[in-house]
Every structure is written in structure tokens, then in C-alpha cells.
Amino acid sequence: MDKRGKRHYSSSDSDSAEENRLKDLKERDEFATRLRKRDEEKIKKVAESSTKRSYEEAAKRLKLEAEDRDKILPKLRIQSRRKYLQKRKDDKVIELEDDIADDEYLFDESILTEKEKRDREHKKTILQLAKEHEKARELENVQRYHMPQDLGKGEKGEYIEVDENEKLPHSEQRKWEQEQIKSAFFKFGAKDAKAQDEYELLLDEQIDFIQALQLEGNKEKQEEEKISEYQKARLTIEETKKSLPVFPFRDSLIEAIKNYQILIVEGETGSGKTTQIPQYLNEAGFTKDGKKIGCTQPRRVAAMSVAARVAQEMNVKLGNEVGYSIRFEDCTSDRTVIKYMTDGTLHREFLSEPDLASYSVMIIDEAHERTLHTDILFGLVKDITRFRPDLKLLISSATLDAEKFSTFFDDAPIFRIPGRRFPVDIYYTKAPEADYIDACVVTVLQIHATQPLGDVLVFLTGQEEIETCVEMLQERTKRIGKKLKELVILPVYANLPSDMQAKIFEPTPEGARKVVLATNIAETSVTIDNIIYVIDPGFAKQNNFNSKTGMESLMVVPISKASANQRAGRAGRVAPGKCFRLYTAWAYKYELEDNTVPEIQRINLGNAVLTLKALGINDLIHFDFLDPPPHETLVLALEQLYALGALNHHGELTKAGRRMAEFPTDPMLAKMLLASEKYKCSEEVVTIAAMLSVNSSVFYRPKDKIIHADTARKNFFHRHGDHLTLMNVYNQWVDSDYSVQWCYENFIQYRSMKRARDVREQLVGLMERVEIEMVSSLAEDTNIRKAITAGYFYHIAKFSKGGHYKTVKHNQTVMIHPNSALFEELPRWVIYHELVFTSKEFMRQVTEIESKWLLEVAPHYYKPKELEDSSNKKMPKTVGKSTLSTY
Numbered sequence: 001m002d003k004r005g006k007r008h009y010s011s012s013d014s015d016s017a018e019e020n021r022l023k024d025l026k027e028r029d030e031f032a033t034r035l036r037k038r039d040e041e042k043i044k045k046v047a048e049s050s051t052k053r054s055y056e057e058a059a060k061r062l063k064l065e066a067e068d069r070d071k072i073l074p075k076l077r078i079q080s081r082r083k084y085l086q087k088r089k090d091d092k093v094i095e096l097e098d099d100i101a102d103d104e105y106l107f108d109e110s111i112l113t114e115k116e117k118r119d120r121e122h123k124k125t126i127l128q129l130a131k132e133h134e135k136a137r138e139l140e141n142v143q144r145y146h147m148p149q150d151l152g153k154g155e156k157g158e159y160i161e162v163d164e165n166e167k168l169p170h171s172e173q174r175k176w177e178q179e180q181i182k183s184a185f186f187k188f189g190a191k192d193a194k195a196q197d198e199y200e201l202l203l204d205e206q207i208d209f210i211q212a213l214q215l216e217g218n219k220e221k222q223e224e225e226k227i228s229e230y231q232k233a234r235l236t237i238e239e240t241k242k243s244l245p246v247f248p249f250r251d252s253l254i255e256a257i258k259n260y261q262i263l264i265v266e267g268e269t270g271s272g273k274t275t276q277i278p279q280y281l282n283e284a285g286f287t288k289d290g291k292k293i294g295c296t297q298p299r300r301v302a303a304m305s306v307a308a309r310v311a312q313e314m315n316v317k318l319g320n321e322v323g324y325s326i327r328f329e330d331c332t333s334d335r336t337v338i339k340y341m342t343d344g345t346l347h348r349e350f351l352s353e354p355d356l357a358s359y360s361v362m363i364i365d366e367a368h369e370r371t372l373h374t375d376i377l378f379g380l381v382k383d384i385t386r387f388r389p390d391l392k393l394l395i396s397s398a399t400l401d402a403e404k405f406s407t408f409f410d411d412a413p414i415f416r417i418p419g420r421r422f423p424v425d426i427y428y429t430k431a432p433e434a435d436y437i438d439a440c441v442v443t444v445l446q447i448h449a450t451q452p453l454g455d456v457l458v459f460l461t462g463q464e465e466i467e468t469c470v471e472m473l474q475e476r477t478k479r480i481g482k483k484l485k486e487l488v489i490l491p492v493y494a495n496l497p498s499d500m501q502a503k504i505f506e507p508t509p510e511g512a513r514k515v516v517l518a519t520n521i522a523e524t525s526v527t528i529d530n531i532i533y534v535i536d537p538g539f540a541k542q543n544n545f546n547s548k549t550g551m552e553s554l555m556v557v558p559i560s561k562a563s564a565n566q567r568a569g570r571a572g573r574v575a576p577g578k579c580f581r582l583y584t585a586w587a588y589k590y591e592l593e594d595n596t597v598p599e600i601q602r603i604n605l606g607n608a609v610l611t612l613k614a615l616g617i618n619d620l621i622h623f624d625f626l627d628p629p630p631h632e633t634l635v636l637a638l639e640q641l642y643a644l645g646a647l648n649h650h651g652e653l654t655k656a657g658r659r660m661a662e663f664p665t666d667p668m669l670a671k672m673l674l675a676s677e678k679y680k681c682s683e684e685v686v687t688i689a690a691m692l693s694v695n696s697s698v699f700y701r702p703k704d705k706i707i708h709a710d711t712a713r714k715n716f717f718h719r720h721g722d723h724l725t726l727m728n729v730y731n732q733w734v735d736s737d738y739s740v741q742w743c744y745e746n747f748i749q750y751r752s753m754k755r756a757r758d759v760r761e762q763l764v765g766l767m768e769r770v771e772i773e774m775v776s777s778l779a780e781d782t783n784i785r786k787a788i789t790a791g792y793f794y795h796i797a798k799f800s801k802g803g804h805y806k807t808v809k810h811n812q813t814v815m816i817h818p819n820s821a822l823f824e825e826l827p828r829w830v831i832y833h834e835l836v837f838t839s840k841e842f843m844r845q846v847t848e849i850e851s852k853w854l855l856e857v858a859p860h861y862y863k864p865k866e867l868e869d870s871s872n873k874k875m876p877k878t879v880g881k882s883t884l885s886t887y
Contacts, residue, residue, distance in 0.1 A: 021648055028655040031771075035662070036352070038769065093130050100124060169744035206446055207439060209427035212585045237313055244272030246417050253277070253415060254284045257361075261385055262393045262409045266402040267417030268569060273396050274365050275310050278338045281361055286392070287337040291360035295340050298371045299521055300326040301492070301501050307331070307340040343373035350380060350615055355388055367397040367405060368562065370598040370627075372608055379624040380615075382409060398566060401595065408626045424534075424572040428585040436537035437465055439582045441472045443535050444515050445480070447580075448487055454532025454575070455514040459567055461541045461556050464697075466491045466517045467751065473515070486512035493519045504528050520563070534571040534579040536564060538587070542596075545604040545633065560596045564588065598627045605629055605637040606667040610646060613653040614661040640794065643861050644671045659770040663763075665689070672791025673767060675857070679787045681777035682767060684727055688788065690760035691726035692833055692845065694752040698729060699819075701747070709747040716746075717821035721830070721847030723788055724781055725821050730756060788831060789849050790857040795832045797843060798851075805830065805843070808866060817842040 100123050109117065168174075241247065246267065257263055267273045278293045286293060297303040307324035316322055323332030324340040332339055341349075349356070356362060364377055378395075385393050395405050395412075402414045433439040440458050447456055460466050473489050490504050508514040508530060516528055520540050542557045559567075564581070571577025581588065600608070609620060617623060620634060641647045644667055646657030653661075656674060663670035669689055676685035691698065701709040716732070718724035733753050736742035743750040764774065777783050797805040797814055804813050814835065816823050822830065825848075833845035851867040 021650065021652075024648065024654050025652065028653060028658045031655055031658055034771075035769070089130075093127065096123060096127050096130070100127065169741065171741075207433070207442055207582075208430045209580055210430055210585075211425055211427050241272075241276065241313065244276060246272040246276050249415075249417055250276075250280050253417075254280055256413065256415050257281070257286075257392055257394070258284075260413055261389060261391070262395070262412040264402050264405045264409070264412050264414045265394055265396045265417065266398075266414055267396075268398060271417045273398075273417065274306050275313065277363065277394065277396070278361075279310065279314060282337055286360050290358075292336065292358055293338050293361045293363070294346070294356075294359045295338070295363040295365055296343050296346050296374075296377065297340060298343060298366050298369050298374060300342050301521060302366070303340045303342050304502075305505060307338075310338060310340075343371065343377055346377060347373065347611065347615060354616075356381075356384055356391065359391065361392040361394065363394040363396055365396045367395050368401050368566075370596065370600075372599045372603065375598060375600045375626055376608065376612065378408065378626050382624055398569075401562075404626070422572040422574070422576045424568050424577045424579055426568055426579045426581065428581050428588065429583060432584060432587065433537075433582050436539065436582050437469055437472070440469060440535055440537060441476060443580055443582070444473060444487075445476060445484075447533050447535075448484060448513055448515075451533065451578075453485075453511075453513060454577075455508055455516065455528065455530045456533045456535065457528065457531045457570055458515065458517045458535045459537065459540075460517055460519060461539050462519060463493045463755075464751075466493055466519070469517050488512055488514045489517070490514060491517045492521060528570075530574060531570055532575055532577045534567055534577065535582065536567045536579060537582045538564065538592070543599070543603045545602060558592055560593045561588065562595050564592060600625065600629050601627055604666065605633050606640055607664070609634070609637045609641060610653075610657060610661045610667060613641075613647065614658060618651055641667060643794070643858065644668065644791075646671075662770050663766055668791045668794065670791075672788055673763065674770075674772070675787040675790030677772045678790075679777070679783040680775050681780070681783045681787055682772055682774050683776040684778060684784050685787050686760060686763050686767060686774075687727050687730050688723050688784070689763055690756045691730055692723075693759045694756050697749055697752045698726065698756075699747060700749050705747070712746045712748075713819075718781075719821075719825075720781060720785060721822050722820050722845040723833070723847045724784065726845070727784075729753075730760075785831075785847055785849055786853055786857065788847060789853050792831050792833065793854055793858040793861060795834075795843075796849075796854065797830050797832060799826060799828050799830075808862075812841065814841045814843050816846050817844050820844075820846050822846050822848060 100120070103120060103123075107116075112120070246253070253265075265273060265277065274295070274297075278295055281287070281293050295306075297306065303324045303326055307322055308318055311318040311320075311322040314322060318324075319331045319333055320335050322338045322340075323330075323336040325332055325345045326342050362381060364374065364381065367374060367378075381393055385391055393409075395409065397405060402416075406412050406414050429439075437460070440460070444456055444458065458469070460469060470489055470491055473487070477484065477487050486509065488508060492501050492504050504514075504516050504518075505528065514530070516531070536559075538559055539556050540559045540563065542555055544555060568579040568581075571579050583591075612620060612623070620638070638647065638651070641657065642649075642651075644656075644660070646654060646660050646667060648654050656671075659674060660667055660670040663673060665673075669692070673682075673685060673689055676682040699709070699713050716725050716728045718728055729748065730753070733739070733742065733748070738753075738757070740750050742748075743753060767774065794809075796808045798808055800806045805815060806813055814832075816826070816830070817836070820843075827848040829849050829851045830843070830846045831849050832843035832847075834843075836842045836844050854862045854867055855864060
């Protein structure tokens with residue numbers, strides 16, 4: 001009886017668990033449908049024909065415009081009236097002055113009656129009063145010291161800038177210095193500009209380069225075209241197409257595609273693979289029966305620019321026969337036969353069309369880049385070709401990976417397109433460069449001063465380096481003066497808005513030189529016209545993840561030889577070019593790896609696994625990867641996603657997991673954002689998430705003002721830890737109306753704060769997308785800390801008897817970072833954002849928690865036995881300090 005009762009209980013228990021699982025799966029699918037519907041509504045249909053919907057949109061816009069006009073017109077009337085009265089007053093004053101002058105000139109005072117004399121005096125008095133009134137108005141604008149207002153309890157003091165100049169850092173000091181310097185200078189002689197022209201321009205610094213080798217170009221084409229090194233001949237589109245190395249192989253390429261289902265196309269950068277092959281396929285009849293030719297690109301800028309180029313070559317409007325599709329922008333129509341898209345867009349198309357039925361040919365371009373999305377695509381398209389024999393698959397690559405791709409795609413044949421259009425001279429430095437950013441700036445100015453006209457492309461590792469380089473170039477060109485021709489400086493990186501990225505494609509003004517500062521976004525596909533010179537410092541940013549410690553680090557590392565050749569190839573696309581490598585020939589030969597390690601093997605797979613699960617791929621262990629990720633990294637990712645509630649015990653994606661998949665962040669951060677809904681503090685948690693994305697560069701400590709900087713930092717400290725400290729910083733910056741001066745006064749980096757604001761806006765948009773209401777709970781910090789714990793319960797450390805912190809699961813000895821608000825406090829239980837290895841293993845961004853919360857947010861992960869030392873009191877400060885001194 002007892003046993004049967006137990007059995008009955010356990011079976012009913014499992015029944016309810018199964019019911020919950022099925023209910024969750026149903027909710028997940030309903031949520032995914034709603035999401036897809038909202039996406040379709042949001043996507044900007046650039047090429048959509050005028051239908052009922054577009055008329056509705058126009059009517060809606062007209063209605064909004066009418067409402068705005070009703071709101072704005074009264075204000076505009078008042079402003080207009082004020083301006084009119086001001087102008088009328090000025091006119092009347094001039095009129096009165098003229099009237100008095102005429103009166104005094106024409107009529108002597110002796111012949112005037114008493115009444116006329118009184119009138120004249122009256123007019124003079126009015127004129128004097130009007131002028132004095134104007135002087136008084138001018139005095140109002142003078143800066144004065146005002147007594148601060150008394151604030152009642154609970155009132156907040158407003159931070160006000162005095163004037164526009166004061167927004168700049170150290171403005172008062174600079175103003176005083178300028179006045180002093182001006183009075184100290186003694187100027188003499190004529191300001192004769194002709195005298196200056198006698199002298200040659202001398203640059204302060206120069207780098208010695210030596211030419212080591214030349215990448216050969218297509219000699220026959222050069223003989224025919226006779227393009228000089230100094231000038232780029234203006235070819236018509238038709239001539240340009242015929243001059244590309246791929247043109248002579250057109251017929252044999254089409255023949256090969258007809259004979260084989262999968263073909264690996266290998267060709268040098270600039271051979272015309274991306275732009276020409278889809279056109280050849282279209283002309284050969286592969287787009288009959290309403291089928292399309294698809295071509296994927298790793299980046300959105302590449303998809304947009306290549307589509308625009310092909311539309312121009314085919315003489316059609318972009319969005320009709322040729323279109324592109326990127327996240328939240330669809331520039332295609334029913335007539336589109338050649339479609340360029342990003343890898344991520346094709347992933348989403350798999351959700352709605354698993355067999356890619358509308359495509360006759362799919363081209364995976366820039367396969368050698370081996371991004372995470374591209375690697376996942378390889379497995380997906382390989383699977384499709386097995387049950388769709390009519391689908392042709394082209395894998396297009398620029399480097400020597402072709403053999404590897406061929407083996408992966410069941411020994412597919414390789415079609416090689418030899419030759420580059422123009423030769424590229426490669427120069428190396430004689431000695432290694434200590435500061436490659438400074439070396440880039442010097443080289444740009446050296447090229448600008450000594451080399452014939454032609455644009456320059458500089459490869460840097462990220463946004464910060466690019467912005468620094470832009471500032472240095474602007475400053476140094478100003479210092480050199482007007483002796484040099486104009487230098488147009490254009491940055492390009494992934495976070496830059498599309499319209500600003502598009503500026504790099506605009507033609508260079510006559511007599512000027514364009515310098516494009518880019519990340520490896522410009523390494524492939526994106527062809528910027530008139531690039532003749534390439535500067536390659538030999539570095540790129542790379543993500544590396546250590547599965548044993550759970551540490552992820554974005555590091556600047558040397559590039560591979562394949563990448564170096566790829567970069568050099570950018571110079572030989574439109575004319576003979578030069579590539580200046582800021583490292584030695586020996587370093588290239590012996591220090592650089594042959595190929596870059598694929599992204600899938602060196603990053604945390606949490607987000608990738610979530611994406612694959614969202615695509616419906618459940619058996620990840622046996623998924624067909626070109627280079628399988630390390631087994632322990634994959635297992636760790638699955639284990640972590642299960643613990644976070646993104647997967648159920650069957651390994652299926654839950655509703656929470658489907659919502660987490662929408663955030664382009666670490667799954668733990670996504671879980672923290674979802675938990676903010678339960679604890680009603682989404683406004684605060686999204687601020688913390690945005691600040692965590694720039695956490696290492698919020699505060700700065702100038703060497704000459706370390707004490708001031710540390711004091712300013714301590715003013716933001718929150719007694720419960722660093723996450724809330726970061727929130728304090730952001731909220732106070734918002735209260736100062738995003739002031740630059742406030743940032744300088746508090747030793748905070750304005751650029752980082754601006755980036756945090758951009759990230760916050762994106763995250764708020766994504767939270768609304770996954771149906772999370774934005775609510776605030778600023779007064780209750782316990783809820784905020786609970787939401788953080790719900791996401792980061794993996795990262796828990798406990799103060800042990802030995803005076804050290806130990807991580808709860810791995811028993812690893814760690815320490816609180818000296819910059820933390822809790823460095824001297826030493827609470828019993830803490831949660832940390834990341835581990836950093838410098839001199840010791842430090843926890844960064846630490847917040848105090850209570851151990852009982854772990855049983856509330858992660859009862860499946862922690863047992864009460866592990867948390868039985870639940871004493872939550874802080875250690876006495878003296879104990880903390882004495883133990884610290886022994887480290």
C-alpha cells in the first residue's frame with residue numbers, strides 16, 4: 001500500500017512536470033509567432049510598391065503632421081511676434097534719431113515755439129531711454145555669481161552649465177592662460193604669406209620602409225589598359241567588368257556549376273567573385289520559374305554596398321531585380337532575383353523556410369572569415385543539399401582554405417580564378433614599432449606629404465583606437481597648416497550608424513585625399529573606390545574563452561598571414577597600389593600564424609547554442625561543424641543554459657530561452673534582464689547591463705591627480721557594491737543632462753558614458769520586443785540585487801576562514817579588485833561580474849548578496865548544505881585591513 005502510494009505520487013509528479021513542459025513549449029511557440037509578426041511590421045520595406053498599406057502610412061503621417069502643427073504654431077507665432085517687435089524697435093530708434101537730426105538741422109532753436117521745444121526735448125528723452133534700455137539688456141548677459149538657491153528636503157540640485165564654452169574641460173584655466181600668453185607676445189613685421197612659401201614642408205617624424213615583395217597583377221590587362229601608378233583611368237562599367245580576372249572563366253564556371261551541385265570557388269580579393277558570379281548565373285537562366293540567387297556576407301555594410309554596385313552594373317533600380325536584406329531593413333521586392341544578405345538574415349529565413357525552396361543557387365561568400373554565423377551556416381546548407389538535389393551551392397573563399405572546404409563538402413571540386421587586377425608593392429619597417437597607433441598617424445601624414453594622390457585605408461582593432469587616431473590626425477594636420485592638401489578623415493566600424501558608414505563610399509573631393517580608418521570590416525567584400533595605399537599594423541581584436549576558469553577576454557592579437565595578404569589585396573583593386581606593413585619582414589615570416597583560429601573554437605558558445613536551439617537544432621553534439629568546437633566548451637554551454645532555465649530536462653528550448661535568444665549578449669546577462677521583470681526593476685537593471693558593457697573604461701586616473709580621481713570615485717560608491725555604484729554614475733550623469741563638463745569634474749570618461757547610453761537604448765528596444773514592461777524600483781535595492789543574482793548565480797564567492805574569498809562551485813581562491821567599493825568591507829557572500837587575471841585572480845564588479853537568495857533564484861543549482869554558513873554580517877574593518885596587508 002505504502003509502496004503503491006509512493007509510486008502513485010511519483011507518477012503523478014512526473015505527469016505534472018510533463019504538463020508544465022508541454023505548456024511551456026506551447027507558450028514558447030506562441031511567443032515566437034508574435035515576435036515574427038512584430039518583426040514583419042517593423043521591417044522597413046524600402047522597395048515596396050504603393051499599396052493600401054502605404055496609403056494608410058501616408059494618411060497616418062499627415063495626421064501626425066497636422067497634430068504637430070497645431071501644437072507648434074502658437075509657439076512659433078509668439079516667437080515671430082517677438083522677433084518682429086525687436087526689429088520694429090530697432091527701426092523706430094533709427095527713425096527717431098534721424099527725425100531729431102533733421103529737426104535740429106532745419107530749424108534753429110530760436111525760431112521754435114515753446115510747444116515745439118518741449119516736443120524736441122521729449123523726443124531726445126525717449127531716444128536716451130531706448131539706448132539705456134538696450135545697454136541694460138546687454139548687462140543681463142554678463143556672467144555673474146548668483147547665490148545658490150536654498151533647497152528644501154528631498155529637492156534635487158540641478159546641474160547647470162554657465163555657457164557653451166564652459167562645456168569644454170578646463171575652460172576657465174585655458175581662458176586665463178590664453179590672455180596671459182597674448183599679453184606676453186611681441187609681434188612685428190608684415191604678415192606676408194609669400195615669404196612662407198619659400199620653405200619646404202618638413203615632417204617631425206618619419207618611418208623608414210623597405211620594399212620586400214610585390215603581389216603580381218594581371219599583366220595582360222595592364223598592358224591593354226596602361227594605367228599609371230599616379231592616376232586611375234576612368235573605365236566605363238562594361239570595360240571594368242571585362243577587365244576583371246573572373247571574366248575569361250565565365251563559360252567554364254557556368255559549365256562547372258551545371259555539372260556539380262556543390263562548388264568551391266577560390267579567387268584573389270578583387271577578382272570579381274562577389275559581384276560577377278551572381279550576374280553570370282542570372283544570365284545563364286538560373287532565375288527561371290521565379291527562383292532566386294542568394295549571396296551571404298558576414299557584415300551588413302558589405303551586403304548593402306555590393307548590392308548597390310551590382311544594381312548599377314545591371315542598370316536596374318536597387319530593390320527591384322537586385323536587392324539586399326539586413327536586420328530590420330528589407331530592400332527587396334517580388335521582382336528580386338539576386339538577393340544579398342547577412343549570415344544572420346539567412347539564419348532567420350531558415351525559421352520560416354527550412355528547405356530554402358525559393359532559391360536555386362546559394363552562395364556563401366567570404367567563407368575564409370570563419371565567423372561564428374558562417375560556420376553554423378556551413379552545417380545547415382550542407383544538410384539541405386542532401387535532400388534538395390536541384391539547389392546549387394557555391395562556397396566562395398579568397399585564401400588557401402579551399403582544400404579544407406572541399407573535404408567538408410564531400411570532396412566538392414575546386415574552381416580557381418587566378419590573378420589580381422593590379423600589382424601591389426609591399427613595404428615593411430626596418431625595425432619594430434613601439435606604438436602602432438602613432439606609427440599609423442605618422443605613416444598617413446608621410447604618404448599624404450610624399451606620395452601621389454590616391455586614398456589611404458588604415459586597419460585598426462576597434463572603435464576606441466579609431467577615435468583616438470581620428471583625433472591625432474586632426475590635431476597634427478592643423479599643426480602642419482595649409483601647406484598640405486586637404487585630408488578627409490573617415491572612420492568605419494560596426495557600431496557606426498549605416499548613414500555614417502556609407503560616407504566612405506562618397507567620391508573624394510578634387511585635389512584632396514581620403515583616409516579611411518577601419519576595423520577588419522573593410523578586409524573583405526567592401527570595395528572603397530580609389531584605395532591605392534593600405535597601412536597594416538598587423539593586429540586585430542579576438543575573443544578568447546577559457547572553459548576551465550569560465551573567463552572570456554577580448555584581446556588584441558597579431559593577425560594571420562592569410563589576413564595580412566587579404567589586407568594587402570585591398571590596395572590592388574582599382575589601380576597599382578602600395579601596402580605599408582608596420583612590422584618587419586622577419587615578423588611576417590616567422591611570427592604570424594598561417595590562418596586565423598575559427599571563432600567557433602575560441603569563444604563562449606552560450607549564445608551560439610541558444611541560436612541553434614532557436615533554429616530547432618537539438619542534437620548539437622553530432623551537428624556537422626567544419627571545425628568542431630572543444631567538447632568541454634559545448635558541454636559547459638549546455639549545462640549553463642539548463643541552469644539558467646533556457647533549456648528543459650529534455651534539452652529543448654523553453655519560453656525563457658526563446659526570449660533570451662533575442663538578446664545579443666551573454667546568456668547570464670540576458671537572464672538578469674529577464675529576471676528584472678519578476679522583481680519589477682527593469683529600468684535599473686537595463687542601466688546596469690549597459691554600464692557593464694563599458695565597465696573597464698568608466699573611470700580614469702590621471703597620474704598627476706590620482707588622489708582627486710580616487711576621491712571623486714568614492715563619492716559614487718554604494719554600500720552594497722559595484723553594480724549599484726555603476727547605476728549611481730549613470731543616473732547622476734543623466735541628472736546633469738549628459739554633461740561633458742560633469743564627466744571631467746568627476747574623472748569619468750565621456751566617450752564610455754555615451755557608448756553606455758547607446759547600448760542602453762538598444763537593450764530597452766529589445767526588452768520591449770520580448771514583452772518586458774519598463775518599470776522602476778529605485779528605492780528598493782534588494783530587488784535589483786536579487787535580479788543580478790538570478791542571472792549571475794554562477795559567479796558566487798564566499799569569504800573563507802583563511803582571509804580569502806573562494807568561488808563556491810570551483811573552490812578557486814580569488815580576491816576583490818582594489819578599485820571595488822567593497823575592497824575594505826569584505827562581506828561574507830558576494831557576486832561578481834567577471835574574473836580578471838593580472839598579478840592575482842581578481843573579481844571585478846562585486847556586489848554583496850545574502851546566501852538565502854541563491855535558494856530562491858537557483859534552488860536547482862545550490863543545495864542548502866553548500867550555503868549553511870548563512871551569516872551575512874560584514875567582517876570588522878580592522879580585520880579586513882590587517883588581512884589585506886598580509887597579501
